[in-house]
Amino acid sequence: MKIEFAKPPAEELSDQPAPPRKAAKIGLEAVSKRKSALIIDDNNSIHAGESQSLPIFMSAFKTLGYDVKLEKSNETIYTTWKGYDIVVWSCSDDYSAVNTTKYMQMLIEYVDKGGRILLESGNVAAWAEEYGETALNRMFRETVLHSTGDWVYHDVGDLKLKTNHPIATTPNALPETIGFTPTDPGDDSGNANAVRILTDATGIYNWSSVAYEGTLVKDSIAKKSYGLIAYDSKEKNGGRIVYFAFDIDDIDSPDIQQKLIQNSVNWLGNGIKVSGLGMNIRLCSLPKPPERVFPKDIDPKRLQLIIMLAQKWVNGTVLHYCFLDQPAEYVGADEQKKVVRDGFNKWKQLGIGIKFEEVANPGDAQIRIGFLRGDGTWSAVGRDLFSVGPNERTMNFGWDLITEDPRGVDTPTHEIGHALGFPHEHQNPKAGIVWNEDAVYDWATRTQGWKKEDTDRNIISKIVPDEVEGSTWDPDSIMHYAFAAGLINEPEQYRNGLTPAGGLSERDITWVRTFYPPLDPTTSTDLTVNTPVPLSLGSGEQRDFTFVPDETRTYNFATEGESDTVMVLFEEKNNKRNQLAANDDSAENFNSHTSWGLTKGNKYVISIRLYHEWVKGDTTVKVW
Ligand SMILES: [Zn+2]
Numbered sequence: 309m310k311i312e313f314a315k316p317p318a319e320e321l322s323d324q325p326a327p328p329r330k331a332a333k334i335g336l337e338a339v340s341k342r343k344s345a346l347i348i349d350d351n352n353s354i355h356a357g358e359s360q361s362l363p364i365f366m367s368a369f370k371t372l373g374y375d376v377k378l379e380k381s382n383e384t385i386y387t388t389w390k391g392y393d394i395v396v397w398s399c400s401d402d403y404s405a406v407n408t409t410k411y412m413q414m415l416i417e418y419v420d421k422g423g424r425i426l427l428e429s430g431n432v433a434a435w436a437e438e439y440g441e442t443a444l445n446r447m448f449r450e451t452v453l454h455s456t457g458d459w460v461y462h463d464v465g466d467l468k469l470k471t472n473h474p475i476a477t478t479p480n481a482l483p484e485t486i487g488f489t490p491t492d493p494g495d496d497s498g499n500a501n502a503v504r505i506l507t508d509a510t511g512i513y514n515w516s517s518v519a520y521e522g523t524l525v526k527d528s529i530a531k532k533s534y535g536l537i538a539y540d541s542k543e544k545n546g547g548r549i550v551y552f553a554f555d556i557d558d559i560d561s562p563d564i565q566q567k568l569i570q571n572s573v574n575w576l577g578n579g580i581k582v583s584g585l586g587m588n589i590r591l592c593s594l595p596k597p598p599e600r601v602f603p604k605d606i607d608p609k610r611l612q613l614i615i616m617l618a619q620k621w622v623n624g625t626v627l628h629y630c631f632l633d634q635p636a637e638y639v640g641a642d643e644q645k646k647v648v649r650d651g652f653n654k655w656k657q658l659g660i661g662i663k664f665e666e667v668a669n670p671g672d673a674q675i676r677i678g679f680l681r682g683d684g685t686w687s688a689v690g691r692d693l694f695s696v697g698p699n700e701r702t703m704n705f706g707w708d709l710i711t712e713d714p715r716g717v718d719t720p721t722h723e724i725g726h727a728l729g730f731p732h733e734h735q736n737p738k739a740g741i742v743w744n745e746d747a748v749y750d751w752a753t754r755t756q757g758w759k760k761e762d763t764d765r766n767i768i769s770k771i772v773p774d775e776v777e778g779s780t781w782d783p784d785s786i787m788h789y790a791f792a793a794g795l796i797n798e799p800e801q802y803r804n805g806l807t808p809a810g811g812l813s814e815r816d817i818t819w820v821r822t823f824y825p826p827l828d829p830t831t832s833t834d835l836t837v838n839t840p841v842p843l844s845l846g847s848g849e850q851r852d853f854t855f856v857p858d859e860t861r862t863y864n865f866a867t868e869g870e871s872d873t874v875m876v877l878f879e880e881k882n883n884k885r886n887q888l889a890a891n892d893d894s895a896e897n898f899n900s901h902t903s904w905g906l907t908k909g910n911k912y913v914i915s916i917r918l919y920h921e922w923v924k925g926d927t928t929v930k931v932w
Pocket residue numbers: 592593594722723726732
């Protein structure tokens with residue numbers, strides 16, 4: 309339908325023509341958007357002063373019409389990277405490039421999610437090879453650098469074209485030889501690496517010569533040691549990486565520097581959508597603790613303290629673990645079991661009083677381990693595992709510990725820490741963490757699929773610590789999660805995220821040795837028949853008693869008094885303890901009582917841990 313516009317009165321118009329009409333304004337969507345580049349400066353200036361590379365990148369991107377944002381590596385928040393058309397991680401000649409767990413995790417995940425990045429570092433491959441013994445280092449080397457674990461040489465000549473590739477030709481035809489002069493030449497140079505690469509990457513330029521201590525390396529090695537490397541994930545996730553294994557400012561010609569950057573940017577392409585950053589964060593999710601019956605009038609804080617202490621084992625206890633061999637979906641592959649055994653070894657190596665022994669029969673094991681995929685990774689905490697059904701799992705690993713977990717052995721080490729009775733360190737009220745709670749709930753739902761109660765139980769709720777383990781906060785504890793940026797409001801320095809150093813921290817070691825010190829037979833007290841001995845213990849403390857029977861018969865050991873204790877009976881031969889009985893599983897019956905047939909003249913040790921005494925100093929132990 310044609311609209312008939314009303315007309316003004318005809319007598320109001322003159323007979324003169326109006327001046328030419330102005331052009332219509334351009335709609336907002338028609339304005340071409342400027343492209344944006346993020347340049348991350350990871351030069352901590354240890355080796356050779358300020359980065360000379362940044363001005364070169366800035367100038368190249370400005371010439372290409374980009375808006376350039378510059379950030380320091382310790383300030384950048386990787387979930388913002390997807391907002392840029394291109395990301396450059398520049399280490400220049402920094403000797404210890406990409407040197408934190410957090411940086412490696414950010415780069416691994418960005419690449420894993422199909423991100424495109426230009427990485428510049430004259431030494432990261434050598435650094436990763438020389439110091440790369442952890443699973444995370446290896447993952448970084450293989451998924452970001454695409455370098456082998458072979459030796460990396462530093463003493464190189466000029467860049468020589470090896471493989472025809474768009475980075476060498478489009479839009480600028482680069483020369484066969486690119487002159488290169490290290491600022492600081494030789495075998496310790498941070499200016500260049502000769503990198504051997506995995507088969508999924510392309511070496512575009514290698515080096516005209518590669519030497520060590522003034523001697524050329526064999527031609528066969530030099531030929532496959534590259535300086536300019538490209539990786540294209542193709543259909544896998546669309547990700548691409550250009551890796552300059554040199555300091556860009558040591559390329560002789562400023563014109564070639566700019567052209568090389570332009571070609572690299574051209575090949576990397578623009579506007580790649582990276583989604584789901586943060587999705588491969590793997591968090592342990594503890595199950596609900598069992599409920600115990602306590603007097604109604606007890607102070608809730610005190611109750612929480614008692615429950616937590618009650619999770620600790622009697623020192624000297626032998627904890628048997630087994631890998632479940634049925635049902636089929638619980639069964640783990642041998643290499644997965646190996647990572648878990650490595651986790652047990654991390655604790656064993658500390659020489660603590662708790663022993664771990666692997667057994668085949670689930671009926672003999674307190675710790676029963678499954679590998680049910682998609683069921684999360686978790687463990688019962690300490691003696692809580694007695695509330696788990698006799699053939700059920702007390703520990704589960706719900707993802708591949710090798711291919712899906714950058715934390716590697718740290719994950720089983722953390723779960724075994726729970727089995728030893730240790731809670732999550734980030735729930736320590738001494739941490740003084742003030743959460744951005746809405747962001748934490750959102751993050752946990754998005755990355756873990758958790759409900760609010762799961763997030764409360766594993767992150768938000770504070771745990772009442774006892775004096776020993778709660779006196780300080782340890783953000784590097786094996787029992788501490790890593791947190792993304794924006795989740796912690798206070799302390800302020802963790803607003804950009806918190807990543808524990810990895811492995812057992814100094815305080816983890818001190819802490820476990822406090823609760824479970826190496827066994828010391830000289831500190832035990834002799835027991836004699838029908839003579840009660842006061843325990844004289846504080847909450848959480850343990851005492852060992854020695855008993856040598858003068859006849860072979862059944863003996864009874866018991867604690868008396870209004871208290872909550874746990875008792876373990878050992879036979880001691882040749883300074884080795886063999887565990888006979890533990891009355892650990894009677895959580896409702898607070899006093900301990902054990903009967904056992906003992907042999908005349910043999911030596912027995914009775915270890916008692918006091919969890920709580922309702923009347924101070926009232927508890928005794930007796931044998932009859
Ligand atoms: Zn945990």
